[in-house]
Amino acid sequence: MEESLNLKNFVNGNFVATEKQLENVEPAQGRILSYIPRSGVEEVDAAVVAAKNAFASWSQTTLDARAELLDAVADEIESHTEEFALLESRDTGKPLSLARDVDIPRAISNFRFFAGAVRHASLDANPMADAINYTQRTPLGVVALITPWNLPLYLLSWKTAPALAMGNTIVAKPSELTPHTATRLAEVFSKVGLPDGVFNLVHGLGAEVGDALVKHPDVSAVSFTGGTSTGKLVAANAAPAFKKLSLELGGKNPTVVFADCDFEKAVAGTLRAAFTNQGEICLCGSRILVEESIFDAFTDALVERTSKMVVGDPLNEETQCGALISAAHRDKVERYIALGQEEGGMIRCGGTRPVIEGDCAQGFFVAPTIISGLAPTCRTASEEIFGPVVTIHPFKDEPEALALANAGRYGLAASVWTQDLKRGHTFAQSLRTGMVWVNTWLKRDLRVPFGGMKDSGVGREGGRYSLDFFSESRNICIELGD
Ligand code: NAD
Numbered sequence: 001m002e003e004s005l006n007l008k009n010f011v012n013g014n015f016v017a018t019e020k021q022l023e024n025v026e027p028a029q030g031r032i033l034s035y036i037p038r039s040g041v042e043e044v045d046a047a048v049v050a051a052k053n054a055f056a057s058w059s060q061t062t063l064d065a066r067a068e069l070l071d072a073v074a075d076e077i078e079s080h081t082e083e084f085a086l087l088e089s090r091d092t093g094k095p096l097s098l099a100r101d102v103d104i105p106r107a108i109s110n111f112r113f114f115a116g117a118v119r120h121a122s123l124d125a126n127p128m129a130d131a132i133n134y135t136q137r138t139p140l141g142v143v144a145l146i147t148p149w150n151l152p153l154y155l156l157s158w159k160t161a162p163a164l165a166m167g168n169t170i171v172a173k174p175s176e177l178t179p180h181t182a183t184r185l186a187e188v189f190s191k192v193g194l195p196d197g198v199f200n201l202v203h204g205l206g207a208e209v210g211d212a213l214v215k216h217p218d219v220s221a222v223s224f225t226g227g228t229s230t231g232k233l234v235a236a237n238a239a240p241a242f243k244k245l246s247l248e249l250g251g252k253n254p255t256v257v258f259a260d261c262d263f264e265k266a267v268a269g270t271l272r273a274a275f276t277n278q279g280e281i282c283l284c285g286s287r288i289l290v291e292e293s294i295f296d297a298f299t300d301a302l303v304e305r306t307s308k309m310v311v312g313d314p315l316n317e318e319t320q321c322g323a324l325i326s327a328a329h330r331d332k333v334e335r336y337i338a339l340g341q342e343e344g345g346m347i348r349c350g351g352t353r354p355v356i357e358g359d360c361a362q363g364f365f366v367a368p369t370i371i372s373g374l375a376p377t378c379r380t381a382s383e384e385i386f387g388p389v390v391t392i393h394p395f396k397d398e399p400e401a402l403a404l405a406n407a408g409r410y411g412l413a414a415s416v417w418t419q420d421l422k423r424g425h426t427f428a429q430s431l432r433t434g435m436v437w438v439n440t441w442l443k444r445d446l447r448v449p450f451g452g453m454k455d456s457g458v459g460r461e462g463g464r465y466s467l468d469f470f471s472e473s474r475n476i477c478i479e480l481g482d
């Protein structure tokens with residue numbers, strides 16, 4: 001990493017520096033890790049031109065050729081898993097073990113999966129008595145991929161793989177807080193022989209690079225993952241040109257625990273859903289709803305397990321909770337902890353900055369925090385905190401659990417813990433969230449629809465949903481005569 005302290009954009013197959021730069025801080029150490037380009041309209045223009053020029057030939061390549069390239073990308077990342085994991089961990093503050101076991105393997109499987117998906121995809125034919133209709137899928141052109149900082153390579157690959165598989169060319173804009181693995185991915189594309197201009201990367205601020213990309217007249221579609229308020233801006237900016245738009249936004253996901261759950265499994269699952277990646281996953285279960293009869297026992301067990309979590313240097317193998325992404329985000333999370341107390345909540349564990357010695361003494365750490373005693377409608381219990389802070393609330397019966405789970409502006413994901421399978425089904429079907437896990441959390445099948453309802457987004461990613469998004473489905477009707 002020390003050799004690449006000045007990161008560059010990747011445009012038309014070349015790494016290009018810019019005059020202006022931004023500092024990129026290592027969250028666990030609170031020190032500058034690297035400098036990245038502070039790009040603007042000019043750099044965005046150059047990348048879009050490169051992508052537009054590359055589209056003519058890339059869109060004509062065969063599905064097999066594209067699938068082979070995606071497989072080669074997967075192999076190349078896999079053979080450098082440790083390097084990618086270290087970059088991701090230092091850039092985000094997440095435990096190295098998590099990056100090694102989850103982020104990087106999932107990014108690899110995204111490339112492999114979409115290589116397979118296009119190889120095996122079939123299209124419809126709808127015969128009539130005197131004609132035949134058949135569906136054709138054509139690529140969109142230049143697509144903008146805008147991604148957040150919490151799962152940098154994982155989410156970028158989730159968009160890049162299907163966009164390339166369908167024959168589009170790309171301008172990607174990763175979060176300015178986590179530029180490293182995206183840059184390393186550009187090197188991989190270069191190495192495996194992706195033609196120049198097919199994948200371009202422009203670093204910089206959202207309000208500058210992201211904004212210019214979304215508004216660019218030669219960008220046909222925008223796939224955005226990030227916060228709900230940014231998503232609103234992106235939607236407004238994309239609307240006048242009727243751009244195809246996919247929005248994966250924020251959440252405040254309920255974990256619903258019924259008294260008939262497998263208690264130990266539910267405690268472990270709730271803990272994992274609450275604090276994986278420091279609670280910085282859009283799918284984290286940050287509103288824990290527990291049936292009254294087991295509320296005290298469950299809360300005590302969860303508090304006990306949470307208090308024992310190892311918080312600290314992400315590079316230590318035993319660390320379970322690393323640093324938050326930035327000082328500003330740490331401060332925001334702490335403001336919610338203070339607000340929770342003002343709103344009448346009781347801090348059951350955490351609530352403070354842990355004291356970390358050594359290299360990480362200046363890192364942005366917050367101990368995993370559980371707050372009880374809050375009204376479920378208060379701000380702390382209904383606004384997205386996106387950190388290691390959860391609220392826990394009792395419910396009386398199933399109708400109340402459903403009303404609480406469905407309350408609020410978000411509708412991304414939920415998990416439900418019960419041994420009554422019938423209840424699991426019926427409750428899951430009544431939830432207003434795009435995804436529901438019953439007796440598990442974050443179990444992943446790349447074929448299933450991924451996305452949210454309400455303020456959590458528009459559109460679905462995953463499997464054929466991604467292939468549909470990154471293409472136009474057209475009908476061709478051939479008259480056959482008598
Ligand atoms: P963010 O909205 O601040 O930024 C996301 C990306 O958008 C970044 O690359 C940023 O530079 C860019 N951006 C900022 N302003 C822009 C603008 N005006 N035009 C275009 N692009 C702009 O989000 P974040 O803080 O990076 O990520 C955290 C948020 O992302 C949370 O709300 C989380 O729930 C959400 N998220 C959602 C999902 C999902 O799949 N639903 C997944 C991960 C994260």
